[in-house]
Amino acid sequence: MNGAESLVRTLVAGGVDVCFANPGTSEMHFVAALDRVEGMRCVLGLFEGVVTGAADGYFRMKGSPASTLLHLGPGLANGLANLHNAKKANSGVVNIVGQHATYHIEYNAPLTSDIEGLARPMSSWVRTSPDAKSVARDGAAAIAAARGAMGAPPQIATLILPADTAWNEADGVAQVPVEEQRQSYSPGAVEHAAKVLRGGEQTLLLITGSAVTEKGLALAAQIAGKTGCKVMGPLASPRMARGRGRFSIERVPYVIELAQAALKGFRHIVLVEANDPVAFFAYPNKPSLLKPEGCEVHRMTESGENSVAALEALASALGAKPADVKPQATVELIKPTGALNHMSIAQAIAMAVPENAIMVDESVTTGRGFFPLTAGAAPHDWIQNLGGSIGYSTPVATGAAIACPDRKVICMVGDGSAMYTLQSLWTQAREGLNVLTIVFANRIYQILRGEFDGVGAGEPGQRALDMLKIDRPALDWVALARGMGVPGRAVTTADEFNKALAEGIAERGPRLIEVQI
């Protein structure tokens, strides 16, 4: 058994049985091992941003890491932006990067680069295997790191594999180190939170991560009902349980003034895996921290802890019970007619969401109203971008569909973002994934139109506008999808959109709708 085979066997034995890949020469022994090892599903992406984003989406739905397979420094570089997004979402990924044979590196062949240097900014764990006999053990350590051993949150673990460590003789498979019990939570921090909530001052419970599952949200609703505290999520959560029958929470808004208004009056913020809310960007004469003056911030749990157990303990300490839950305002579903605008688009989507759907949200400006309007939709999971690098959604939807083949994935994406990693559509076609991509074609980086103002740059002239508008030429998303084997259709009215949604959700396999607005 060579090093590559020892790694593939170690991955499969360690429960990492999906590999998103775009291999090259230095990874051919890993690819060859696929023929000899049962149990590894290898999924090809035609660009590395698809590969790493898919691993992120897989983790978010499965809760355990997939691996990637990338070709040397430039292959890793192409995947870094979506590793950044995955890192910010606390997703675990076993990131495998080929390298030249150890003895070949000094010759500075064309693809030589500082791979460890490239890996570090987006990885929490980086290691280069020194020889074939170390590869299995290093692979097992990478799995442990990606899962989040010893109370650490899941993380990006990058294992660099020189070609000779892949082809030389190895010792065999390695076991993943026995997982330390994930740190549960700090009882002291829960008791402190209970004291704050008992104090009766205006308090915000800011929850995300493992707390925004159906169970965590139900506990938060009891605590809110009992104490009168408000519950919100941060601007973005890796995955949130939402829809009819579930406790619906608002998010801290993106726009600074709206965020400040939403946080106004709170004397305390209790953080449940969330962070002290900060502005997405800095703007002249606006604050970086969004909380009001004098507001105290208390951390109850952080990422990697068991927030559902902590919320249970908190509810128990406060004597909060299911009967304390206050009834929520019902959000009615309305089937829109007439013209397409942000409201009718949101209504159409809310109406169409199928039971148990996975909603991947990169709708940017078009989708700012999607969240409240879908609170009354069929129960679903909602996935957002925590890293801010566009082009995350189509790969994440791809990986989520691999993780959950029985669920419909609906990817909502602006045209500017969708162009970044459009190669995802090909992988969706190849694997027959059940993903409906909805591209909002407003033909402008609309968010930047607002940001231009926001940073105090005034009113854009023609040359500045040319850097924001993508209408010349107009992108034809139906042609782009067809080019990659995905059937698509364009819609210009609410009626057409309703119909396209109904059909796209009823049919299995990848589909694309271009919403022209």
Place this chain on the structure above:
Amino acid sequence: MNGAESLVRTLVAGGVDVCFANPGTSEMHFVAALDRVEGMRCVLGLFEGVVTGAADGYFRMKGSPASTLLHLGPGLANGLANLHNAKKANSGVVNIVGQHATYHIEYNAPLTSDIEGLARPMSSWVRTSPDAKSVARDGAAAIAAARGAMGAPPQIATLILPADTAWNEADGVAQVPVEEQRQSYSPGAVEHAAKVLRGGEQTLLLITGSAVTEKGLALAAQIAGKTGCKVMGPLASPRMARGRGRFSIERVPYVIELAQAALKGFRHIVLVEANDPVAFFAYPNKPSLLKPEGCEVHRMTESGENSVAALEALASALGAKPADVKPQATVELIKPTGALNHMSIAQAIAMAVPENAIMVDESVTTGRGFFPLTAGAAPHDWIQNLGGSIGYSTPVATGAAIACPDRKVICMVGDGSAMYTLQSLWTQAREGLNVLTIVFANRIYQILRGEFDGVGAGEPGQRALDMLKIDRPALDWVALARGMGVPGRAVTTADEFNKALAEGIAERGPRLIEVQI
């Protein structure tokens, strides 16, 4: 004048008047300055790999750097692979990356990352401007670094611009430091090369960079005629003058055995900007260095030196004159008919090359015969990839067309490579660029089929083949091009290809031909 405007004015004053851009919020003041400053052409790319690759192509044809404009760490990350290729080609680029406002970085907002850490592996010069008053001076220093001051070769200079340094008040424009005379060449190294060549032992003159211009090649031909030495280029050169009437040289082949055969028998290699030839990849039981045992290597010039002047001095020392040039074998142009195969494709292209064309070559396996067969084509420049990261050609063609609006650019690219940065087509349509893209659709990473064998992995089984073949589904390049506003057509016979080439070359503006093989 704010910092951003001081930078844009410094760039224009320093001759950097083209900016390939994909900006975000932190770059809005740079964009706003475009409305106030005359003379900067800003070209939008819908993905950063297009932006950086276009800057590379611009430099190769113009010989002076363009700037880029990228959005924080992830925007830079998306552009790194083509910066890697640019760096290996010794292209100069002024790479401008936005950053959060200096005081905002500590809050770890979503897009926060280690930008300097990301920049270093692919940049030779990295600086973060500390305040608005430093921006112009730092910009001028970046231009000097990108041009290649003080005998250094041109390089990737990355200037990181925190948002507050863009919007705060600056002092004005900075002058680019007076360019030190580029180091000409070392007379001692030329005298040593002359001695080697006079010695009469079998010698290879391995030339690239500034030596493979029409003039440099003509001098090399005289030296070869006079001394009997052989002249070759390395596997890839940033840009080579070729075609009828020019001294045609072979390259060191990619395949190790062929490279060894080509270098067999040489007692000396004289390097003119080239490097001691090394294997592109390592393979079990094959050497990294390609020269024969006992062969001595002598460096005459390195990148950044004036190799034409050095070759003139060498010719003069050897008494080599135009009359010494030996006649070259003529390469006949043949219009192919019948089926499309590697030979007929090469013949069709050789026949079609228009006078003064810029040929961008990422044809990988399909194009291994293009080089010898186009030796008899109309005079042209030939551009290759020195970094080995695929997805270089469509952006480089885009930048070359911006640099040389009066020349036809022909981009020859395999389907696997073309998928990496297909967003280039949109920029070509937007700017009306005179680029004919020829996609060789063999529906497989064909090179890896050979490499699989080469690294000793044997014969691929079905699962391994699935990682190499991209035929399921087949990509429809005509649809993909139409989706981005570029007219395309598919061809399946030599006659169709001849016709499509003739039309695509006669028409102005971007066109695409999908060659189905």
